[in-house]
Amino acid sequence: MSEVVRMLEGDGLAERWEASQRLESNKLKTQELSSSERYSDLTDDSSLLAQAIELSEIDWRKFGTGIRMECVVQGIIETKHVEALEILLQGLCGVHRESLTIHELCLKSVPNLGLVSSEVRLLCDLEQPEPAWTVRHIGGAMRGAGAEQISVLVRTMAESKVSKNALRLFYALGYKLDHELLRVGFAFHFQRGAQITVTVSSINKMLKLHATDDAVPVTPGIQLVEVTAPASSENYTEVVAAVSSFCEYLAPLLHLSKPGVSTGVVPTAAAAAASLMSDGGGTAL
Amino acid sequence: MPIKWILHWQPNPGTTVNSQILSEVSQCAESINGVKEGRWKSTLSFYKAMAREQTIANDFPRDFVGISLAEQPNKYFLVIRGQRLVVEAESSIQMIMEKLQSYKTRVALNFEGNQYQLGDFQLRVGKVVPMHSESLRGIVMEQKEFFFETSQGPSALCSLTLDGVSTHFIMGKITSNHGEFFDLWQEALLKRSLPGHFVHIEPNFAEYGLADQYSLQHTAVQYASITAQMIATSQSVQATRN
Numbered sequence: 001m002s003e004v005v006r007m008l009e010g011d012g013l014a015e016r017w018e019a020s021q022r023l024e025s026n027k028l029k030t031q032e033l034s035s036s037e038r039y040s041d042l043t044d045d046s047s048l049l050a051q052a053i054e055l056s057e058i059d060w061r062k063f064g065t066g067i068r069m070e071c072v073v074q075g076i077i078e079t080k081h082v083e084a085l086e087i088l089l090q091g092l093c094g095v096h097r098e099s100l101t102i103h104e105l106c107l108k109s110v111p112n113l114g115l116v117s118s119e120v121r122l123l124c125d126l127e128q129p130e131p132a133w134t135v136r137h138i139g140g141a142m143r144g145a146g147a148e149q150i151s152v153l154v155r156t157m158a159e160s161k162v163s164k165n166a167l168r169l170f171y172a173l174g175y176k177l178d179h180e181l182l183r184v185g186f187a188f189h190f191q192r193g194a195q196i197t198v199t200v201s202s203i204n205k206m207l208k209l210h211a212t213d214d215a216v217p218v219t220p221g222i223q224l225v226e227v228t229a230p231a232s233s234e235n236y237t238e239v240v241a242a243v244s245s246f247c248e249y250l251a252p253l254l255h256l257s258k259p260g261v262s263t264g265v266v267p268t269a270a271a272a273a274a275s276l277m278s279d280g281g282g283t284a285l
Numbered sequence: 286m287p288i289k290w291i292l293h294w295q296p297n298p299g300t301t302v303n304s305q306i307l308s309e310v311s312q313c314a315e316s317i318n319g320v321k322e323g324r325w326k327s328t329l330s331f332y333k334a335m336a337r338e339q340t341i342a343n344d345f346p347r348d349f350v351g352i353s354l355a356e357q358p359n360k361y362f363l364v365i366r367g368q369r370l371v372v373e374a375e376s377s378i379q380m381i382m383e384k385l386q387s388y389k390t391r392v393a394l395n396f397e398g399n400q401y402q403l404g405d406f407q408l409r410v411g412k413v414v415p416m417h418s419e420s421l422r423g424i425v426m427e428q429k430e431f432f433f434e435t436s437q438g439p440s441a442l443c444s445l446t447l448d449g450v451s452t453h454f455i456m457g458k459i460t461s462n463h464g465e466f467f468d469l470w471q472e473a474l475l476k477r478s479l480p481g482h483f484v485h486i487e488p489n490f491a492e493y494g495l496a497d498q499y500s501l502q503h504t505a506v507q508y509a510s511i512t513a514q515m516i517a518t519s520q521s522v523q524a525t526r527n
Contacts, residue, residue, distance in 0.1 A: 113334065115337060139384060162375070169363060169372045
């Protein structure tokens with residue numbers, strides 16, 4: 001009886017389900033001669049394995065737009081030139097900026113969980129009236145000679161909106177907080193050969209756990225600029241081209257490169273910023 | 286959102302569930318003037334933890350369930366019953382779980398069958414079968430009732446059609462209304478002398494932090510709960526026999 005109670009509490013259900021199927025199948029095997037019924041496909045380990053394989057070959061297309069690749073480049077700019085960058089972006093994109101306040105939590109699996117360690121990000125959009133949570137998994141970057149030659153990083157990315165107890169879920173599943181940060185800035189979303197998003201934000205760290213009201217910049221005076229665009233295995237070359245050509249317009253103010261490849265600030269930034277500020281972005285650089 | 290009751294078939298001691306019972310239950314829905322409205326299907330998957338070292342004690346659960354509901358296949362629900370936790374996500378969370386490789390889907394169950402309309406009730410009768418198999422593991426029934434809020438709290442809207450004129454009226458209490466329908470249904474089933482009955486054990490939604498306002502998360506918790514009960518029943522039957 002206590003076994004049943006424990007099971008009802010939810011511990012080891014999958015195993016117990018399998019075990020109960022095995023018991024039943026043994027019983028059925030003894031009746032095999034008298035019955036031509038088709039038995040469970042969970043009767044032994046080999047069929048379990050077969051089923052596991054089938055399950056892993058789920059048709060991911062049905063999961064919609066959550067799975068995709070993304071093209072990304074990053075750069076840095078001094079905070080004093082951010083206003084000029086905003087004027088330039090406004091002129092280039094023809095859309096208004098959106099404010100951005102995102103609390104990002106990076107979680108890592110505990111040592112014994114998973115055959116390899118794994119990492120997942122929870123993003124909490126603090127601009128919404130009710131904080132909105134998203135789970136994001138960033139996969140490996142595309143490799144090979146072709147990927148080396150292009151100036152944009154192409155990687156897989158999966159995202160899912162999730163209810164506000166997502167952090168509790170991942171803690172329960174055996175993930176621990178690795179670090180957290182607060183991005184504060186603005187973003188432009190627009191269509192230019194691809195669905196491009198440009199974010200300009202300062203990266204802040206929290207002095208106390210989750211204390212987003214009490215955050216201080218990690219690199220005072222410097223902001224991060226990120227240009228991303230969703231892509232798929234069919235169209236990524238066009239998306240890379242669109243992102244690269246867009247980046248050229250920003251070149252006088254900042255250099256954008258693959259994440260992890262630091263290019264520093266641009267020497268021409270001060271002059272370019274001064275020119276933009278004087279004519280309000282009316283002329284192309 | 287309408288309230289749902291999810292029930293599962295409890296076979297009498299010494300009997301097991303079979304397809305004959307399923308077909309009798311479906312006939313029963315038609316016999317009380319249920320109008321067939323098509324098919325439905327929900328899926329429940331067991332995610333099993335991939336522990337590197339099996340022998341040491343872990344501070345994560347051995348498994349949890351993921352549920353895709355017929356009402357909203359673009360949503361996905363994760364339930365850890367031991368911790369009374371239900372999380373609502375988009376279906377792409379399945380892709381993320383797959384990529385993390387910390388939990389793997391081992392077994393998936395389909396709940397599928399016909400849907401009937403009976404006045405203001407919607408009734409679903411379905412079989413429980415492992416994915417990629419036709420072997421019957423159980424029978425479920427979903428009852429859906431349409432409510433709206435009044436100043437006295439939730440009430441049921443009932444309609445009566447006389448000479449082609451529809452009249453709508455408000456039923457006072459949900460429970461009595463649901464009870465009446467349930468009695469009618471149980472009576473119809475009793476006449477067939479089937480070796481078992483439908484049981485409804487409502488999970489404690491408050492423990493999951495769910496509000497009184499019924500949601501798909503309530504439905505997901507009910508599915509996780511009846512699946513555990515079905516497994517427990519099949520195990521205790523085995524235990525008695527051995």
